[in-house]
Amino acid sequence: MFNVRAPFCLIEISGNVFADLMSWRQLAAKQTEAGGVLLGARRGPHFEIVAFTTPQRLDTRRRFSFVRTGKAHGRLARQEWRRSSRRHGYLGEWHTHPEPLPRPSFVDRSGWKNVYRQALQPLVHIIVGTVDIALWYCDEAGALFEGRRLTRSLGRGRELVN
């Protein structure tokens, strides 16, 4: 669970999603970046991330960049939208960084800006570092706020309040 104080917003990473995202960490020296889209429910200003798409064949994966290309992620997102009876939609983007505590690059920030220009609603973006996950909330005006962690995952479905 993460939160953003102003604007107040809670972001829950549900079930196995946290552990599954951590499984994409770039721990090996030559491992390339991974990424995809975050899927889940919006509850007022709050988010529940329930699923994510993983790298697809046409994506460009390098040590220090991930570019999502082609229509596969959009197709998977629409599948989840239908499967969940329109509860789980597109919430934002995720990708990995080969650094312990990840910070968004200039390219990340401009990419998120482009995504916001198309979505025109609040979004959430995750970067998976080699030690921890970091999260940014994009408000309805397109401003970015880093999320603070409220709980730490202990693995599959278990969380501990800090």
Ligand SMILES: [Zn+2]
């Ligand atoms: Zn990045």
